[in-house]
Amino acid sequence: MARTxxxxxxxxxxGIVEVSTDGAVTAINEAARSLIDADDAVDSPLAEVVPxxxxxxxxxxxxxxxxxxxxxxxFPDLDRWLAVSVVPVDDGGVVYLQDVTERRRxxxxxxxxxxxxxxxxxxxxxLSDVLAELxxxxxxxxxxxxxxxxxxETDLYEFAWVGERDIxxxxxxxxxxxxxxxxxxxxxxxxxxxxxxxxxEERAVERGCLQTVQPLADDPQVAESVRIAAFADxxxxxxxxxxxxxxxxxxxxxxxxxxxxxxxDRERASFETVGEVAGFAVTAARNRQLLLSDSVAExxxxxxxxxxxxxxxxxxxxxxxxxxxxxHGGDALLCxxxxxxxxxxxxxxxxxxxxxxxxVRTIRGSESDCTVELAVCGSTPLLAVxxxxxxxxxxxxERGAGRLVVELPPDGDVxxxxxxxxxxxxxxxxxxxxxxRSVTTAREFxxxxxxxxxxxxxxxxxxxxxxxxxxxxRGSTAEQVAASLDITGSTLLHHLRAGERKLLxxxxxxxx
Numbered sequence: 001m002a003r004t005x006x007x008x009x010x011x012x013x014x015g016i017v018e019v020s021t022d023g024a025v026t027a028i029n030e031a032a033r034s035l036i037d038a039d040d041a042v043d044s045p046l047a048e049v050v051p052x053x054x055x056x057x058x059x060x061x062x063x064x065x066x067x068x069x070x071x072x073x074x075f076p077d078l079d080r081w082l083a084v085s086v087v088p089v090d091d092g093g094v095v096y097l098q099d100v101t102e103r104r105r106x107x108x109x110x111x112x113x114x115x116x117x118x119x120x121x122x123x124x125x126x127l128s129d130v131l132a133e134l135x136x137x138x139x140x141x142x143x144x145x146x147x148x149x150x151x152x153e154t155d156l157y158e159f160a161w162v163g164e165r166d167i168x169x170x171x172x173x174x175x176x177x178x179x180x181x182x183x184x185x186x187x188x189x190x191x192x193x194x195x196x197x198x199x200x201e202e203r204a205v206e207r208g209c210l211q212t213v214q215p216l217a218d219d220p221q222v223a224e225s226v227r228i229a230a231f232a233d234x235x236x237x238x239x240x241x242x243x244x245x246x247x248x249x250x251x252x253x254x255x256x257x258x259x260x261x262x263x264x265d266r267e268r269a270s271f272e273t274v275g276e277v278a279g280f281a282v283t284a285a286r287n288r289q290l291l292l293s294d295s296v297a298e299x300x301x302x303x304x305x306x307x308x309x310x311x312x313x314x315x316x317x318x319x320x321x322x323x324x325x326x327x328h329g330g331d332a333l334l335c336x337x338x339x340x341x342x343x344x345x346x347x348x349x350x351x352x353x354x355x356x357x358x359x360v361r362t363i364r365g366s367e368s369d370c371t372v373e374l375a376v377c378g379s380t381p382l383l384a385v386x387x388x389x390x391x392x393x394x395x396x397x398e399r400g401a402g403r404l405v406v407e408l409p410p411d412g413d414v415x416x417x418x419x420x421x422x423x424x425x426x427x428x429x430x431x432x433x434x435x436x437r438s439v440t441t442a443r444e445f446x447x448x449x450x451x452x453x454x455x456x457x458x459x460x461x462x463x464x465x466x467x468x469x470x471x472x473x474r475g476s477t478a479e480q481v482a483a484s485l486d487i488t489g490s491t492l493l494h495h496l497r498a499g500e501r502k503l504l505x506x507x508x509x510x511x512x
């Protein structure tokens with residue numbers, strides 16, 4: 001039966017609902033009406049006035065005699081958290097309601113951030129271990145196994161796999177896999193062979209950047225067979241990390257997890273670092289293989305006028321020979337070139353107008369020829385060869401065309417290098433030759449160097465070395481070493497430079 005609520009309660013800042021013994025609302029104040037969106041509440045059953053909460057604790061408190069209880073629950077229809085207190089009275093019970101949504105959401109945010117931070121710490125520890133192992137990896141197979149095992153065998157992810165671009169094509173070949181793969185990995189593997197669909201890993205390789213699918217089942221770009229298998233296995237998120245160095249993508253890592261939001265922005269940034277380090281490690285392994293090989297595959301290309309050095313030779317009407325190059329940052333090279341029939345002033349005047357040449361520095365020059373350092377930026381075949389694991393052995397350019405000779409390990413990706421360089425640059429593959437190279441022992445190296453050094457240069461180098469002149473900080477200054485040898489400082493530096501030059505000649509002989 002309806003009754004009038006006392007004035008102080010009617011205007012109270014919290015919601016008040018009075019309920020009879022038979023569960024009907026007898027009075028309700030304005031705060032309660034506002035909280036539960038109730039208009040015609042009086043004389044209506046409590047179950048019809050107050051929307052249901054997640055656990056229905058309020059209705060349970062009025063089963064039979066009103067029960068003295070307090071709780072906080074989420075009410076979905078209201079999209080609010082309410083603090084509820086039930087106080088029994090002689091003729092039923094009184095319900096007190098207070099909106100605690102802001103406090104609960106703040107607490108949830110704090111707890112979510114705390115969980116994310118804890119998870120991030122765990123992930124960064126795992127990735128740190130991966131990076132440490134990658135530094136010591138000596139082969140591509142070891143790199144693939146290291147990444148797959150470190151990521152796939154943790155509690156963070158369901159499984160991980162590593163794919164590498166196949167020789168002579170852009171197809172992905174599985175190199176390593178670890179973790180609980182279920183049916184999902186089998187579906188991914190089948191999708192790799194299906195030209196009608198593109199896996200997230202293939203998209204990562206094509207675009208050269210990290211790709212994420214979460215939730216996986218809702219992404220229409222993922223093959224239906226993969227989505228079905230992932231749903232059955234409880235796999236809900238996927239991440240594809242390209243293994244890239246410079247402009248070249250060697251392969252990809254696929255990581256799969258159970259949560260629908262397993263890869264947050266901060267985690268993705270850490271995974272990008274792993275991809276970059278792994279890409280560098282693959283390149284280093286290929287270069288190490290080339291360095292230690294007794295034989296090499298030598299590829300020859302004709303270069304068109306799209307090359308920076310081709311354009312320089314045409315503009316100067318001169319012969320340009322590459323003496324050596326040094327990678328300098330992600331997409332930059334320092335090219336040391338000798339130019340015949342052109343002086344330094346002519347080179348500097350022409351180079352500033354050629355796209356890709358950022359700076360010119362004279363090494364030495366005369367009226368008829370010169371040697372200069374060119375800072376070359378952007379995508380070039382020289383940089384592409386380096387990122388693909390090759391070494392530019394010789395390169396010369398004349399009248400807007402040139403010839404480039406590249407060395408690769410005997411079991412290197414010869415076809416892919418040839419196809420990639422020819423397709424992406426103005427170059428034509430001419431020939432491939434297998435060449436043996438002589439093995440120089442440590443004794444032969446020392447003997448050759450000893451033959452090149454004069455007695456005075458050997459004495460100066462040995463004295464400076466033993467006096468810790470080459471240490472940092474130095475144990476002796478140039479003046480102190482010179483005084484020990486009873487020569488002037490300038491004479492000492494002359495002999496040091498001459499000896500160091502001969503040492504580097506032997507070490508870098510023929511290496512461009």
